[in-house]
Amino acid sequence: MSDADTFRQETRAWLEENCPASMRRAVKSDKDQCWGGRNWVFESEDQKIWLERMAERGWTAPQWPVEYGGGGLSRQEAKILQEEMASIVARRPLESFGIDMLGPALFKFASEEQKQRFIPPIVRGEIRWCQGYSEPNAGSDLASLQTRADDQGDHYLVNGSKIWTSYADKSDWIFCLVRTDFDAPKHQGISFLLFDMASPGVSTNPIKLISGNSPFCETVFENVRVPKENLVGELNKGWDIAKYLLTHERQMIGGFGLSRAGSKSTGRTAAQVIGTSDGRLADGGLRADIAAFEIDEMAFALTVERVVDEAKAGQGTGAASSVLKLYGTELNKLRNELLMSIGGSGALPWGSEENATLAQHWLRSKGNSIEGGSSEIQLNIIAKRILGLPA
Amino acid sequence: MALVLNEEQQMLRDSAKSFIQESSPVSLLRELRDRGEEWSPELWGGMADMGWTGIAIPEEHGGLEFGYVGAGLVFEECGRTLASSPLLSSSFVCSALIAELGDDEQKAALLPAIASGETIWALALSETDRFDPAATALTAAADDEGYLLSGNKLHVADGAIANKLIVVARTDAEPGTESGLSVFIVDRDAKGLSIAASPNLDTRLVAKLQFDSVRVAAADRLGDAGAAWRALERALDIGAVLSAAELLGISQEAFERTLGYLRERKQFGVPVGSFQALQHRAAQLFCELELCRSAVLKALQAIDANAPERSRLASMAKAKMARTAKLAVNEAVQMHGGIGMTDEFDIGFFMKRAAAASQEYGDYYYHADRFGRLGGY
Ligand SMILES: Cc1cc2nc3c(=O)[nH]c(=O)nc-3n(C[C@H](O)[C@H](O)[C@H](O)COP(=O)(O)OP(=O)(O)OC[C@H]3O[C@@H](n4cnc5c(N)ncnc54)[C@H](O)[C@@H]3O)c2cc1C
Numbered sequence: 008m009s010d011a012d013t014f015r016q017e018t019r020a021w022l023e024e025n026c027p028a029s030m031r032r033a034v035k036s037d038k039d040q041c042w043g044g045r046n047w048v049f050e051s052e053d054q055k056i057w058l059e060r061m062a063e064r065g066w067t068a069p070q071w072p073v074e075y076g077g078g079g080l081s082r083q084e085a086k087i088l089q090e091e092m093a094s095i096v097a098r099r100p101l102e103s104f105g106i107d108m109l110g111p112a113l114f115k116f117a118s119e120e121q122k123q124r125f126i127p128p129i130v131r132g133e134i135r136w137c138q139g140y141s142e143p144n145a146g147s148d149l150a151s152l153q154t155r156a157d158d159q160g161d162h163y164l165v166n167g168s169k170i171w172t173s174y175a176d177k178s179d180w181i182f183c184l185v186r187t188d189f190d191a192p193k194h195q196g197i198s199f200l201l202f203d204m205a206s207p208g209v210s211t212n213p214i215k216l217i218s219g220n221s222p223f224c225e226t227v228f229e230n231v232r233v234p235k236e237n238l239v240g241e242l243n244k245g246w247d248i249a250k251y252l253l254t255h256e257r258q259m260i261g262g263f264g265l266s267r268a269g270s271k272s273t274g275r276t277a278a279q280v281i282g283t284s285d286g287r288l289a290d291g292g293l294r295a296d297i298a299a300f301e302i303d304e305m306a307f308a309l310t311v312e313r314v315v316d317e318a319k320a321g322q323g324t325g326a327a328s329s330v331l332k333l334y335g336t337e338l339n340k341l342r343n344e345l346l347m348s349i350g351g352s353g354a355l356p357w358g359s360e361e362n363a364t365l366a367q368h369w370l371r372s373k374g375n376s377i378e379g380g381s382s383e384i385q386l387n388i389i390a391k392r393i394l395g396l397p398a
Numbered sequence: 399m400a401l402v403l404n405e406e407q408q409m410l411r412d413s414a415k416s417f418i419q420e421s422s423p424v425s426l427l428r429e430l431r432d433r434g435e436e437w438s439p440e441l442w443g444g445m446a447d448m449g450w451t452g453i454a455i456p457e458e459h460g461g462l463e464f465g466y467v468g469a470g471l472v473f474e475e476c477g478r479t480l481a482s483s484p485l486l487s488s489s490f491v492c493s494a495l496i497a498e499l500g501d502d503e504q505k506a507a508l509l510p511a512i513a514s515g516e517t518i519w520a521l522a523l524s525e526t527d528r529f530d531p532a533a534t535a536l537t538a539a540a541d542d543e544g545y546l547l548s549g550n551k552l553h554v555a556d557g558a559i560a561n562k563l564i565v566v567a568r569t570d571a572e573p574g575t576e577s578g579l580s581v582f583i584v585d586r587d588a589k590g591l592s593i594a595a596s597p598n599l600d601t602r603l604v605a606k607l608q609f610d611s612v613r614v615a616a617a618d619r620l621g622d623a624g625a626a627w628r629a630l631e632r633a634l635d636i637g638a639v640l641s642a643a644e645l646l647g648i649s650q651e652a653f654e655r656t657l658g659y660l661r662e663r664k665q666f667g668v669p670v671g672s673f674q675a676l677q678h679r680a681a682q683l684f685c686e687l688e689l690c691r692s693a694v695l696k697a698l699q700a701i702d703a704n705a706p707e708r709s710r711l712a713s714m715a716k717a718k719m720a721r722t723a724k725l726a727v728n729e730a731v732q733m734h735g736g737i738g739m740t741d742e743f744d745i746g747f748f749m750k751r752a753a754a755a756s757q758e759y760g761d762y763y764y765h766a767d768r769f770g771r772l773g774g775y
Contacts, residue, residue: 272773272774274770274773274774274775275773275774275775277775278774278775283775286771287767287770287771287775288770288775294770294775295766297770297775298717298766298767298769298770298773299721299766301769301770301773302714302717302718302766302769303689303718305693305711305714306689306690306692306693306714306718307689309401309689309692309693309695309696310688310689310691310692312401312692313401313402313691313692313695316400316401316402317401317402319400319402320400320402322402330684330685330688333681333685334685334689383678385681386677386678386681386682387674387677387678387681389681389684389685390674390677390678390680390681391677393681393684394657394677394680394681394684395657395661396657396660396661396669396671396672396676396677396680397661397668397669397671397672398672
């Protein structure tokens with residue numbers, strides 16, 4: 008038996024024994040996801056156990072090195088773990104901006120001391136992070152941000168405000184872009200700071216979305232003292248880190264284009280709700296739209312797979328994150344459109360924040376092509392960086 | 399299986415690219431068209447020398463047994479220069495039917511000559527303007543001496559140049575049903591068979607075949623009577639996916655030529671490629687082509703692996719590719735402006751060939767419908 012087969016068998020057996028039954032159901036609402044952090048209230052004992060068991064093996068961050076608490080798995084092993092989890096519909100034990108966004112940037116740009124300090128609590132789900140990038144006047148043109156950090160000798164003093172900061176009110180720490188040089192060209196005066204959201208001077212005001220939830224906030228900083236050792240990378244070189252992190256964010260958001268493990272296909276959902284005649288969905292127009300969507304959905308999933316396989320084989324194009332972000336989010340919006348059409352008037356009811364309805368998910372999905380750099384921005388990046396079209 | 403090419407496959411792709419660019423540039427198509435010829439026997443000979451005619455044929459019958467991923471790479475390169483040949487009909491679709499349905503004797507007698515490129519085969523299947531294999535109505539009536547074939551076949555690719563035909567006929571059941579179909583070997587000179595060829599928009603000839611009580615010996619039936627469907631479906635999946643691979647090459651080439659033009663052509667004092675309206679459309683098309691590449695590769699692998707989801711993947715790949723090819727060639731002509739509309743400029747050839755290849759072995763609508771049915775809706 009090959010090493011991969013052995014690993015698969017062992018993983019399957021371990022999951023079988025350790026993944027609680029209630030963690031093997033498709034995620035239906037936000038409640039079903041565990042975000043961890045200092046203030047996290049576990050939705051169930053199973054949710055807690057599942058996080059602890061996975062974190063102990065480092066499998067919340069399967070490919071991160073063991074010395075920082077990660078799983079130390081190869082790409083291939085991580086893929087096997089993912090496949091085995093999908094086959095029993097095991098939930099991700101931890102949703103985390105720390106894992107999906109900050110961690111990769113820390114590995115590349117942070118000092119050894121910073122890695123030792125910040126990475127293990129991310130793996131264990133002890134510290135929840137939020138992203139302080141966007142500002143009222145710096146959205147797509149992120150590099151024009153104005154939040155300032157002034158050098159006060161042993162610390163920086165941070166003043167300004169961020170907006171659309173997802174989960175700022177629930178997060179423990181923030182990774183934040185600040186301006187440290189107002190005279191330099193806009194990309195060259197930005198620094199990357201980490202600080203505790205419990206610091207004096209930090210306040211958050213939740214903003215309600217069209218979907219009825221309030222996952223994001225206006226975040227205001229008034230004379231927030233940030234120790235100098237919390238600067239990542241060099242002063243005024245934060246833009247490189249910001250961009251690198253964004254490629255990881257895009258990959259994460261692009262993943263929304265994949266169908267959820269264990270969930271029924273859009274076509275089968277439609278067949279169940281609307282009915283079939285002669286093996287075909289009874290509504291011919293809708294059927295054609297669903298088939299077109301599912302063809303793209305499958306080709307997209309294969310592209311995600313191919314990008315990973317090419318990277319492993321050293322054949323990667325590197326610029327794939329914009330393609331995946333663009334396509335994945337547009338697909339997820341389309342999936343939600345189709346689900347609304349399948350539901351008809353039955354898809355219109357409004358629920359609550361905890362028990363969001365289809366209509367609310369549909370509304371939330373509209374943000375996918377805005378957050379993390381809008382679709383138009385991704386098209387700009389593809390046109391310029393990949394296709395080399397002139398400015 | 400990882401969605402990447404292995405070293406051998408990369409080598410095949412590179413050699414295919416240099417061969418085809420050398421021996422069949424787009425200018426060859428133009429010359430052939432201007433001379434009123436459909437194909438180049440020299441090119442065919444070259445393809446046979448390269449071993450392409452035997453890529454999918456088992457080694458014991460004189461082939462390379464290299465597999466369909468490799469075949470896909472060859473078709474992609476052929477698509478890039480619009481190389482015209484009977485490769486798909488003869489070496490992949492007909493050979494698949496013979497390999498799958500033929501008995502040992504038939505295989506030993508027929509496959510080596512396909513692998514060497516010596517005999518050229520065409521598949522006589524369609525009877526209407528829409529691809530619908532189960533609708534086959536041409537009848538093969540059994541009698542003491544074998545069968546008598548009566549009916550018509552349309553749009554037979556390479557029918558004008560093939561020495562031999564595989565004819566799909568009904569020996570049982572009603573048109574519209576998958577059962578009751580049989581396949582027969584028929585010589586192009588058979589008595590009672592008339593063949594009329596005419597050119598399509600892409601300059602390739604398609605044949606109309608009339609069968610007027612054509613006598614076929616029982617020994618020239620491939621496989622059991624009335625039981626051809628499974629093998630036919632596989633052969634048609636192969637045809638669909640390889641035509642998708644050709645469309646990938648056509649689309650990719652049209653796209654790259656267009657990008658070149660966007661960088662070069664100036665209006666308002668700047669390259670037209672600096673206009674965001676065009677940049678976004680080009681970027682969108684790039685994404686579609688990336689999806690197509692994944693779809694086609696996966697479907698080719700599924701044929702090689704004889705995977706249970708082969709048919710669904712084949713339909714996904716052909717549907718996705720047909721749709722994207724249409725977008726690619728439409729954008730190509732539009733973004734070239736007036737020059738794109740001229741016969742003197744090559745981009746129009748891509749539009750024409752894409753339209754024909756999109757119909758071969760089922761168009762977008764056929765495959766989207768099949769994809770849905772196989773997906774349970
Ligand atoms: C649900 C959600 C969660 C978010 N979470 C976070 C978070 O946690 N942290 C954070 O920092 N930010 C977050 N954001 C903010 C997000 O990154 C910004 O909304 C995004 O970058 C767009 O900026 P904007 O809203 O200012 O829109 P604008 O930049 O004002 O864009 C308005 C419109 O103009 C288009 N546009 C802008 N520039 C161009 C151009 N050059 N070419 C063509 N079109 C253009 C845009 O595509 C858009 O359609 C979140 C946003 C959403 C919706």
